[in-house]
Structures are given as C-alpha cells and as structure tokens.
Amino acid sequence: MAKAAKTKKRSVPMIVFSRARDIPFNRIRLSDSNVRETDVEAGLDELTQDIDRREDLIQGLNVRAILDADGNETGGFETPAGGRRYRSIARLVAAGRFPADGLVPCIVKKADAKTSAVDDSLAENVHRLALHPLDQFRAFKRMVDGGMSIEEVAAAYFTTPRYVEQRLRLAIVSPKLLEIYAGEGMTLAMLEAFTVNPDHARQEQVWEATQQSYNRQPWHIRQMLTQTTVPAYDKRARFVGIDAYVAAGGPVLRDLFETDDGGWLEDVPLLDRLVADKLTATADAVAAEGWKWISVDISLPYGHDHGLRGLTGTGAEMTDEERATREALREEYERIEAEYGEVDGDLPEEIDQRLGEIETALDELENRPVVYDSADIARAGVFISIDRDGDLIVDRGYVRPEDEAPELVEGDGADADGETSSDKADGEPDVRRTVITIGGQPAEPEEDDEGDVVKPLPERLVIELTAHRTLALRNAVAGNPHVAMTALLHRLVLDTFGERSFPGCVEASVRKVYLSVQEADLKDSPSAKAVTEREQAWKDDIPFGDDEALWTWLDTLDDASRLALLAHCVSYGINALFERPNPYSGSGVSQHGLDQRLREADRLARATGLDMVDVGWRPTVANYLGRVTKARILEAVREGAGEQAAQLIDHLKKGDMAKEGERLLADSGWLPEPLRLIGDDAAADQPAEEDAALPEFLAGDDADGPAASDDETAHAVAAE
Template sequence: MAKAAKTKKRSVPMIVFSRARDIPFNRIRLSDSNVRETDVEAGLDELTQDIDRREDLIQGLNVRAILDADGNETGDFETPAGGRRYRSIARLVTAGRFPVDGLVPCIVKKADAKTSAVDDSLAENVHRLALHPLDQFRAFKRMVDSGMTTEEVAAAYFTTPRYVEQRLRLSTVSPKLLEIYAGEGMTLAMLEAFTVNPDHARQEQVWETTQRSYNRQPWHIRQALTQTTVPASDKRARFVGIDAYVAAGGPVLRDLFETDNGGWLEDVPMLDRLVSYKLKATADAVAAEGWKWISVDISLPYGHDHGLRGLTGTGAELTDEERATRLALREEYERIEAEYGEVDGDLPEEIDQRLGEIETALDELANRPVIYDPADIARAGVFISIDRDGDLVVDRGYVRPEDEAPEVVEGDGAEADGEAGGDDADGEPAVRRTVITIGGQASEPEEEEEGDAIKPLPERLVIELTAHRTLALRNAVAGNPHVAMTALLHRLVLDTFG
C-alpha cells in the first residue's frame, strides 16, 4: 500500500526590523506626517531638562529617508515619530549643550515598510501604557536606596520633596495590602490612610475588619489605626511638649497625606509618666511655700472645691522698676496706636507683633502673685491641674472643714493655743511635710502593710486597662455583624418592654 504523500507545511514569512543608525542632527527635520499638532510645546521644558540631566536619550528617533524627484535618497531624513524629542534636542543645540551636527540614535524605516508615516506617528502616541502608581512608589524607593536624596528625585521628576516622601511612605505599607491595591481591591485614598501606623500586623487587622464593615472611608481607617494613641492636640501632649516626649524615646505617628495637627503619640504610658513627673516637680516647688496639702490631677473633677473655704490674699505690690516699665509700655502702645490708627487694612507684621508683645508684658504685670498669711498657708491647700490648652493651673488657698482653726472658748485659752501651735514636747515647732496626692494616690510610698494582702490597682492603670478592653470589644463586635445585630436587638427589646 502506497504511503500517503506528506503535506508540505507553509512557511511563515519572518519579520525583519528596520535598522538603527546614528545620524547627524542637522540632517534630520520634522515631518509633516507627525500627528501631534495641538499644543506641541507642552511639557518640552521637563523633557529637555531630563535629557540634559541624563545626557542621553532613552528612546531614539523614528525617521524615514527623504527622496528626490527621481526616488533617490538625498542623505536627509524626516522624523514622523519623535517630534517632542527632536524639539528638545533643538533646544539643547540652541543652548550650546549639544552640537548641531551631533549624532542622534535613530531607527531608519525600511524602504518596503508596510505602514505609512502617519500610522507610525499615531501608533507611537497611542500604544503606550501609563505606569501603575505602585510601580512609581517602588521605583522612588529603589532610587533613594541607591543613594539619591528625596530632593534629587523630586528635581529629576519635576515634583516636590513632600510628594516623593509620600510615595516612599506608601511603599512601606504591608506587602499584602500593596498587592490588594495593585489588584484594585482598595483605592489610593484608602492606602494612604494605612500609612498612619507602620505596624503591618495592625494594618492587616484593620483591613480585615474594614472588609466586613459598611464603612470603608479613609477617615475610618485612620481612626482605627490610631485608637490606642493620644493626638498631639491632647492637653497632656501640649503640657509635656512633643520635643520632650520624643527626646524621652516616645514614637510619634504622622500622616503625610492629611492635616494631622502634629500627629499621634503612640506610647501613652510614657506620656502619662512624663506628665506625672512634671506635675510632681511643680507640686514639690509649691510645697516649699508651706501649704498643708496639695492635690494634683490632670483633670480635677467637677465640684472639687465644694465645701472648702477659699482664702483671700493680697496682691503683691509693684516695685519702682516694674512701675516704670509699665508706664513705658503703655506710652509705647499709645504712640503706636496714634501712628497707625488711621491706616487702612492690616498693620505691618513687625508692628502687630510688637503690640502683642506689649499686651503680654502688661498682662504679666497686672497678674500679680497673691500673698497669703503664713498661718493660713499652714492649714490650707493647693489644687494643681492642666487646662484644656495644656497650660499649668495652680489654684492656691483652700481650707478643708477639718483644718479650720478651732474656736477659742473662754477659760480654755492655754489648751487652744497649745493645740493650734502644734509644738512638740520640747516646745519646738513641729515640722510638717506637705501631703501631696497625684490622681488620688499619695506621691510618697506608704509603709508596706504586713502580710501579702492584694493591693488595689492604681486608678490610672485601671483607666488604661478599661480603654484596651473597650477597644477589644469594639473590634470583636465589628468583626461579627450577627453579634452586633443581636446586641442591638436585645437593647431595643429592653428599652421597649423593659
């Protein structure tokens, strides 16, 4: 039986690319076939600066030979694809940075090209894909890691150092979340919110909770990532000062994408210790004045002075030097007001600043320290706290009912005098130590009680533990919608049928 004849496979014509050549710039001209005709100068400053910076072209010109009337090559070329690069090189020639006959790398279109010059020009401008933002973040990081500064990167890509810093921060987000962003699982605004906290585990935990939540707004993500921190606007942070907190080793979370008012202080126990140390130092200084007791707290409870008698002291008199200073300040203030009183609009900055300085100095002279009777100081106390702006508040002169001087009964003068005098058996005045309490706890350690009895936890620690428990319950409820719905239904039933 004869074998079947084998069918010959048809050969596929192979592609032959156009050749590359270096052509003197003065033998190249712009092609009328270039499709970019609108706003051709847009972005040329940046492109010219980039070529000048790297002293090279990333991509050569696409050119075609110019033919004479007989169809022969003239030795000159036109560029239908690469007009912007051509214009930038022309600018460098004018600026003396590139010779007019300098060699330019080109792709010379082959004679039997199947596409037109217009086709080539359109394809170069259409068939291009913008870089994914994530690739830009990573590219900036690689450039900085290789030795470039953020300022150099910003200058090279015509942006600001802050923009580069923001992109560098985005590249530090959890790799798991970056992949989700790359797959369009979250928006750029959401990814920016995750940069607030550098803890990858915490970022991923918040993302898992966010996925199960109806609220996926960036502000909600920021709130979740900073729940256990203290904002820099908190009065405790203002009282201690951010610089002092950082100097003590405290970390600060910052948001490079939104106004964060100074950020968030992450180490809350350290902040509270610094507050306590500073308040205790103030209390020790005030105790040297001879007060019987001092009560210190970050926030004094409402009615803390209820039932106490406030002392009435006398304001300290101004010295002759202080009076002269006050008079000079008032005269200067009146002179400035007379000079600029008729000026329309805002005052010059230096004049406005000087008026503020004068007002501050006059206020300090007006608020004179109050002088109390030493006998009253010995039985009275002081409240020390922090106001809402983080400023120290020292409120002196309060007498408790039990510390009031006993009434003298006729015939018992000797006993009363002895009781009020407080002398010891040798007739010497008794030395009293000011009792200082901070947050309801004595600042000095008490004598250890006998036995191994369990002592109550400090109030501040109880508050912190309660906050952590509340946060844990919130996360647990947020991660279990059916539990949240059941709890809500239970509350509604109680309120309705209670």
C-alpha cells in the same frame, strides 16, 4: 493499503525589523505627518532637562528617508514619531550642549514599509501603557536605596521632595496590602491611610477588620491605626511638648497625605510619665510655700472644689521698679496710639507687634500674684492640673471642712491654728510636710509594699468603688417601683413623725447627688448608660416650661407610667457614697450619718436584688488591682480563684501580678469589700438599723465587737 498523502506545511512569512542607525542631527527634520499638533511645547522643559541630566536618550527617534521627485533618497530624514525628543535635542543644540552634527540613535523605517508615517506617529502615542503607581513607588525606593537623595530624585522627576517622601512611605506598606492594591482590591486613598502606622502586623489586622465592616473610608482606617495613640493636640502632649517627648525617645506617627495636627504620640506610658514628672516638679515647688495639701490631677472633675472654702488673698504690692516699668509702658502705648490713631487701614506689622508686646507686659505686671496669710496656708491646699490647651493650672487657697479651725472657748488654751499647746511636744518644730496626691494617690510609693501585711484600702479607691455601687443602685431602684415607693414612704414616715432629722441613703427632696470622685470609665459603665438613656427618654416626653401643662400631663398618666417615673425620680436621690466624716459636723456627713447611709444602701441592694457582678463590674488593673498592695492582690486572687492560683503569681512584680490577677479574677465573681453586701449570710430579718454592724473595711480600731481573728484581717479605710 494506499499511503495517506502528506500534508504540505504552509510557510509563515517572518518579520524583519527596521535597522538602527546613528544619524547626524542636522540631517533630520520634523515630519508633517506627526499627529501631535496640540500643546507641542508642553513638558519640553522637563524632557530637555532630563536628557541633559542623563547625557543620553532612553529611546531613539523613528525616522524615514526623504525621497526626491524620482523616488530616490536625498540623504535627509524626517521623524514622524519622536517629535518631542527632536525638539528637546534642538534646544540642547541651541544651548551649546549638543553639536549640530552630533549623531542621534534612530530607527530607520524600511522603504517598503506597509504602514504610513501618520500610522507610525499615532501608534507611538496611543499604544503606550501608563506605569502603575505601585511601580513608581518601588522605583523611587530603589533609587534612594541605591544612593540618590530624596532631593535628587525629586529634581530628576520634576516634583517636590514631599511627593517623593509620600511615594517612599507607600512603598513600605505591608507587602500583602501592596499586592491587594496592585490587584485593585483597595483604592490609593485607602493605601495612603495605611501609611500612618508602620507596623505591618497592625496594618494587616486593620485591613481584616475593614473586611467585616461597612465602613472602609480612609479616615476610619486612620482612626483604627491610631486608636492606641495620643494625638499631638491632646492636652498632655501640649503640656509636655512634642520636642521633649521625642527627646525622651518617644516615637511619633505622622500622616504624609493628610493634615495630622502634629501626628500621634505612640508611647503613651512614656507621655504619661513625662506629664507626671512635670506636674510633680510643679507640686514640689508649690509645696515649698507651706500648703497643707496639694491635689494633682490631669483632669480635675467637675465640682472638685465642692464643699471647700476658698481663701481670699491680697495682691502682692508692686516694687518701685515695677511701678516705673508700668508707667513707661503706658506712656509708650499712648504715644504709639496718638501717632497712628489717624492712620487708615492696618497698622505696620512691627507697630502692631510692639503694641501686643506692651499689652502682654502690662497684663503680667497688673495681674499680681495673690498673697495669703501663713496661718491660712498651713490649713489650706492647692489644686494643680492642666487645662484643655495644655497650660498649667495652679489654683491655690482651698480649706477642707475637717481642716477648719474649731470655735475657741475662752480659756481652752488653743492657739491660732486650733492646736492646743499640750498637743505639741517640747522643742518640737512647728513644721508640717505637704501631702501631695496625684490622681488621688500619694505621690510617693507605699512603703513595705513587698510585705505580707494587708493594708487598708486607699480612701479614694473606696470612694470610687462606692460611686460604682451608687449608680448601680440608682438603676436598680429605678427599675423597681415597689422598692422605690417603699424607700420613699420610709423616708417620709421618719421625717413626718419626727423619728429622724438627718438624711440617710434616700433624700426625699431628690437632690441629685454629684459623684465628685470617680474613675474615668464610670460614665461608660452599663449602669451609667442605662440611667442616662432612661433620663433622656423621660425628657423627650415631659412638657417642661409650663407648670400647668406638667401637672395635667402627670395627672393623665396611667398608673404604671406614674410608678416608673416616681421610681426614676427617687433613684436620683440615692447616695451610697463613702466619704470622710467631718468630725466637726459643720458640713459634709457625720460618722453616724455615714454609718446610716451605708446600712440603708445595703438594704436597698438586697431589696432590689442588686449584684455588682451582674451589672458588669470586674476587678481590673485600672479600677482596683493596680491601686492596692501586693498583699491585697494575693488576697483577692486567693478568695476568687483559690490558694493554688495565688501561689502561681506570688513571686511576680506588682505590675505583672496585677495583670495576672485581672486575668484570674475575670469570671470569678469576686468583689472588693466596698461592693459586697454587709453580712452576705445574714438572715432575711435584718437587725435594727442602729445596732447593725459596719462592714470590716470601714471599721476602725475602736469599733465595737470582737477583735478580728488571726486569719481574718480588719480593713480600715486609709487616712490620707
């Protein structure tokens, strides 16, 4: 067999690079072949300063030997690629920073080069890839970590310190997100938004959330990253002051890329504590004036002074010194106005500032503090709060109906405050301690909270719970025209036949009942939303503004629509709120009226099938468990989740116990007494209204009926 012929291997010519040499600068000149002809001076200042700072070149010049007419080298060189560096070196020579014959590192193009000088110049300016922004971020960080200051980095790269700070912030975003950005999975604007919160886990969590959302805008990312914080423009932050918050150790999130209005305060519990401390200090100072009560709340609800009588005080008299100061200020103001009254255009800045100072001083002098009679102060109170701009509000002089002095009968021995002499023990000082409440709760912690005694529910908590029930009842009645019609007829029959003159749960005049005391999230409850949506739907249809048109519209409604509208209107007259009875019956509700109201509310709940669990109420730390004693928490867990569950948490501190209680009771269907039906096991035939028993949580010590057994605790509403 013949041997196969061997294949001859082709030789591949090898590349030989041009040699590098150091050439005296005065032997080099610019080449006419350099393609950069537009804006050749642009950026030369920065490049020259950079070479001067480094005292070196990062990249040498690309040069070719200059030939004579016979093709021989002349000893001179031209640079078609490196013209900007050449011009910068020339500037340094002119400035005396580099010798004219100083050696410059150069790549000397081969004499037999296949490419032209124009080709080389174009290639150097075209075949370059801009640095990825992420590499710049990381480079800045490595430089700062290596010992350079932010100002030095900014000066070296001819930018601002803020720009460097922004890039440093970008460099410390979660590595996972940086890789996504490097792979073009997100825009630079989105990456900038992630710098708001330095928590990498939270950044990644928000990124995952954006993948499931249609909204991936930077503002939405910022919103999610700061949703558990408080913006610096929040009235609480303004009231305390950012400096005070930071001094207390509170962290502030800042956005270096957008206007953030001062940032976001991250430690909300600390902020709330600082607010409470500052408000409490104010309340203590005001209490020294002798007021009977002080109600402190960050946000006073609309109508907080409803049913209260406002005192009329007198303005404090000015001292002789204050009067003299006022007259001097007025004279100075009039003199300045006369001097500059004819001046065209704006006033000089210092004059305008002085006029403003005078106006402020006059306002302070003329807006005198109000002085009240000491007897009025002893029965009245003060509201302390914060306005929307974070300024303190101290609103003095309100008398509650139960604190009004009773009418005196001649010879009854009552003093000016309505207190008989027999009510005071001999030698007892006539001193009252101001009752301060914060957010409806006593300013001081409950005593013996660690004990096993089940204390009465706080009055404000009962009112808030019954506000939830009232809204739920309104929604239930509005959805049940038959019950609404029955309730309305029941009310009208009693009124028409003179059986009752006081209002019960249903007020036929349909006066909207304002929920003056309510927890913050009541407006977000399912019942509130359903009532609001139904209200808006009817408003969109009803022809308001023309009484005849309204009559015609109502007259032409079909029966189903008429009943639905009737039910909606009747529902707004429902009042199932607990409120403190007024013993004088001058205003508010009497004890008998309150008893009747709550019994009728229970009857309506049964008729509509209302269950507060079904409408979404669950016991939480905020709405119940954090507001009652440990004994109450354990009682709730024992009833809702069993004795074993209660034993598991009975050793915890109150805050932890409340949190665990919320978890254990989440799906238990447990309700506090104010939200339960009276006698859940009662027969369908209800007893007569006047004979029906009050629920235990409202029964006083002198309530009729047998005393509570040892294993059954009576729950009286706590007196303030």
